[in-house]
Amino acid sequence: MSKVTILVTLEPTDPDAQPFRDAISADPVLCESVELHFATGDAVAKPIAQAEIAWCGNLSPTMIDKAQRLRWISFWSAGVDGKITPQLLERRFLLTTASGVHGANIGEHIMAWMLMFTREMHFHVRSQAAGEWRRSPSMSSVSELGGQTLGIVGYGRIGEGLAVRAKAFGMRVVALKRNPALRYNENVTVDHLYAPSELRQLLAESDHVCISLPLTPDTYHLFNAETLSSMKPTAYLYNVARGKIVDEQALITALQEGRIAGAGLDVFEQEPLAADSPLWKLENVIITPHTAGQTPYYFVRAAELFAENLHRYLRGETLHNLYRHERGY
Structure with a gap:
């Protein structure tokens, strides 16, 4: 043969x-x-x-x-x-x-963002670059991941990889999935699984929101001004999926006006991100150049x-x- x-x-x-x-x-x-x-x-x-x-x-x-x-x-x-x-x-x-194949490395990438924001590392890195000895603006701005709620929008293999790591930190994990019957690792559990129609409910209760969806006509600009308004003003958004799932201008406005606390972004509507994008200078944003998948x-x-x-x-x-x-x- x-x-x-x-x-x-x-x-x-x-x-x-x-x-x-x-x-x-x-x-x-x-x-x-x-x-x-x-x-x-x-x-x-x-x-x-x-x-x-x-x-x-x-x-x-x-x-x-x-x-x-x-x-x-x-x-x-x-x-x-x-x-x-x-x-x-x-x-x-x-x-x-x-x-x-990305479950482990992208899960760790998102955990790094969550830890940086929770422990105010983004503030301290900027202080170090400026050569300034500065403490966080207030004790209330420093927190712990334990007991906080992580919302995963798109619960595939990356979502499962993130969930198991977040659970190890004592987080409550909720997720949104198009087909709840399709699971890759039955041993990884979440506290609640939402249907796509329940996205607003997931956003309203989450302290951290991770986007790990494929880009399709249905998910293009899924996160727009209206969707972002459902998030807590103290919550953080992370995008490791595709930039066009988020309306970038609506996100910039939400970040500038304090409607959400911050964002960790690995993907953008146009890549490379334009040098004049306001995202570069926002102190509540951590940017990585589409490298979450590297391992x-x-x-x-x-x-x-x-x-x-x-x-x-x-x-x-x-x-x-x-x-x-x-x-x-």
Whole structure:
């Protein structure tokens, strides 16, 4: 039986290619069933003509045209906004993502923001940069996470990764989920699970609100002036999802007028964030340049997920993280 040809769009010498070799070589079934080819740039043209599966960041329209044997594209990103083209849909490819590999690192990123705001570290970092010995403006501005409520808007793998870490700090955790029946880790529990129609209730009771939703037509500017008005003036907002889920101007206004206490932002409506954006100078904002997803273990976890999906593909089973056009992710 001929082997299934897989194109991986990494250089053969790229250290990130090794986890994929390891995942295949350590598995007798996959070793016998698949063959990996690594290539980037113009060198992709030859192997993609024979490939049945591609694991990639993206593929150009020209390369898609050459891929006459291709059946499955596995994107190594968690989100696919901007990647799902009419050309891909017309070819009826199986399309999957690496959703789920970010749970640990993004969960820790959000915890870092919460700890910084709760312990006024953002204030002290600015004082240090200015060479000034300043204490927090008031004792009441310093708090503890224990007993506070975290609201997670989008309770997927990132949400579960955050929930288990927040629970370790003694926080109360509530979450919003489109499909409550779809869970990834049944051992991670929350204090209450809300439906999408109950977003305002979640916001009203949360001291910290984390956005971990996919960007779809339904979630575009979900957090607008009206939505933000449901948050406590003492609450903090964190966005690690996509910038366009938040109406950035409405957020800036809410932050400037003290309608919410602060924000930790990793994503923005336009990236890089414009140098003249008011967000840079707001003292109640902590900005990271779309780096919450960074981790040295990214491709190790992605390779494990891909290997598991390969088994499902070879058995003719439904793939994990399969893109559904009707829901937008």
